[in-house]
Amino acid sequence: MAQTLNVDLGLRSYPIYIGSGLIADPEFYRPHVRGERVMIVTNETVAPIYLDSVKAALADYHISEVVLPDGEQYKTLEVWNRIFDALLHERFARDCTLIALGGGVVGDMTGFAAACYQRGVPFIQVPTTLLAQVDSSVGGKTGINHPAGKNMIGAFHQPLAVIADTDTLETLAQKELSAGLAEVLKYGFIRDLPFLAWMESHMAELLARDPSALGHAIKRSCEIKAAIVAEDELESGQRALLNLGHTFGHAIEAGAGYGTWLHGEAVAVGTCMAANLSQRLGWLDEGDVERVRRLVSSAGLPTDPPADLSPERFLDLMSVDKKVLSGKMRFVLLKALGDAIVTSYVEPDLLYATLADRCP
Numbered sequence: 195m196a197q198t199l200n201v202d203l204g205l206r207s208y209p210i211y212i213g214s215g216l217i218a219d220p221e222f223y224r225p226h227v228r229g230e231r232v233m234i235v236t237n238e239t240v241a242p243i244y245l246d247s248v249k250a251a252l253a254d255y256h257i258s259e260v261v262l263p264d265g266e267q268y269k270t271l272e273v274w275n276r277i278f279d280a281l282l283h284e285r286f287a288r289d290c291t292l293i294a295l296g297g298g299v300v301g302d303m304t305g306f307a308a309a310c311y312q313r314g315v316p317f318i319q320v321p322t323t324l325l326a327q328v329d330s331s332v333g334g335k336t337g338i339n340h341p342a343g344k345n346m347i348g349a350f351h352q353p354l355a356v357i358a359d360t361d362t363l364e365t366l367a368q369k370e371l372s373a374g375l376a377e378v379l380k381y382g383f384i385r386d387l388p389f390l391a392w393m394e395s396h397m398a399e400l401l402a403r404d405p406s407a408l409g410h411a412i413k414r415s416c417e418i419k420a421a422i423v424a425e426d427e428l429e430s431g432q433r434a435l436l437n438l439g440h441t442f443g444h445a446i447e448a449g450a451g452y453g454t455w456l457h458g459e460a461v462a463v464g465t466c467m468a469a470n471l472s473q474r475l476g477w478l479d480e481g482d483v484e485r486v487r488r489l490v491s492s493a494g495l496p497t498d499p500p501a502d503l504s505p506e507r508f509l510d511l512m513s514v515d516k517k518v519l520s521g522k523m524r525f526v527l528l529k530a531l532g533d534a535i536v537t538s539y540v541e542p543d544l545l546y547a548t549l550a551d552r553c554p
């Protein structure tokens with residue numbers, strides 16, 4: 195049984211299917227596949243586990259595949275180009291569909307390839323990590339990294355559908371599950387205090403992959419993300435709230451070298467740093483910040499930045515951020531738990547103090 199949510203974007207609206215056993219079921223693909231030809235893009239870890247199931251579901255189509263190397267360090271222009279090599283080698287025309295089978299890295303790269311191939315072809319997201327099911331497969335942000343900054347080259351391109359089979363989470367490494375929980379926590383911090391309290395009392399079930407707890411977390415996360423994206427698809431306002439923890443987090447990922455930190459781990463630390471800065475601005479009290487750190491830590495995630503990333507290096511890396519406007523950094527901070535805002539009014543000495551702060 196699948197639960198269906200909708201991302202309301204007028205003509206570009208699409209369903210998010212969430213449930214068990216969806217990945218091999220042709221019914222979830224058929225209404226959305228365009229043309230006779232399908233290119234499945236996946237990676238060398240996911241392919242041996244799930245590629246055959248997706249191929250079986252798409253047996254009515256002419257299927258091709260491209261298997262990318264696995265890792266954030268391969269979310270590059272060079273590796274991305276392999277998708278075009280495959281499409282062109284096999285003479286794919288516009289009447290085709292790309293399928294992104296994997297986590298957020300595969301999803302972002304495939305979506306961006308779909309945005310660009312022959313100026314745009316359709317694609318479907320089949321997310322297989324918790325992070326991809328709660329966040330990256332929804333909303334149409336696609337892209338690749340540049341050595342100077344995360345996701346610096348990309349496009350908004352919405353999928354035709356998101357097929358999130360919760361059974362796929364059974365094969366996920368525990369630290370990848372935790373990384374996904376960082377983005378789940380984000381939704382509570384920015385918009386939904388009761389959801390945060392629910393996570394507090396269900397963290398053990400989530401970490402044990404209890405299907406009912408995970409199902410609820412995925413559904414609530416997608417509801418919140420779909421609502422924000424429907425309000426502000428191209429991030430001219432509210433959508434930036436989804437970047438909580440990301441200004442600091444992306445700096446950690448780029449600074450340490452892509453693939454050293456998982457995206458979710460870096461976002462977890464970034465969220466604690468955003469809470470720290472929010473306290474310095476007088477918005478959160480010590481108890482709130484402690485609650486943020488406790489929640490993050492209880493999800494199996496780190497709370498403090500790497501010791502070797504100096505405040506000066508942080509500032510340099512953070513100046514390459516898509517939220518920078520007219521040379522001014524903007525931050526997603528917490529007015530209260532469950533209530534985030536975007537602001538550029540942060541005194542430099544307070545920011546510096548947060549960047550220099552390390553737990554003993």
Ligand SMILES: NC(=O)c1ccc[n+]([C@@H]2O[C@H](COP(=O)([O-])OP(=O)(O)OC[C@H]3O[C@@H](n4cnc5c(N)ncnc54)[C@H](O)[C@@H]3O)[C@@H](O)[C@H]2O)c1
Binds near residue numbers: 269296299300
């Ligand atoms: N577009 C967006 O809105 C958005 C949102 C959040 C994150 N992101 C991006 O997503 C990426 C992170 O995504 P991620 O956390 O899914 O990482 P990932 O794609 O690297 O996947 C994590 C690991 O799990 C493996 N894997 C995937 N599915 C599996 C399964 N079912 N069983 C076993 N192993 C499996 C992958 O091969 C990889 O090794 C980052 O590049 C981040 O910038 C994008």
Ligand SMILES: O=C(O)C(=O)C[C@@H](O)[C@H](O)[C@H](O)COP(=O)(O)O
Binds near residue numbers: 437
């Ligand atoms: O969908 C969004 O909007 C988000 O910000 C979701 C984030 O979790 C995600 O990591 C996104 O890729 C970051 O956006 P970016 O514009 O800072 O690259």
Ligand SMILES: [Zn+2]
Binds near residue numbers: 457
């Ligand atoms: Zn993210």
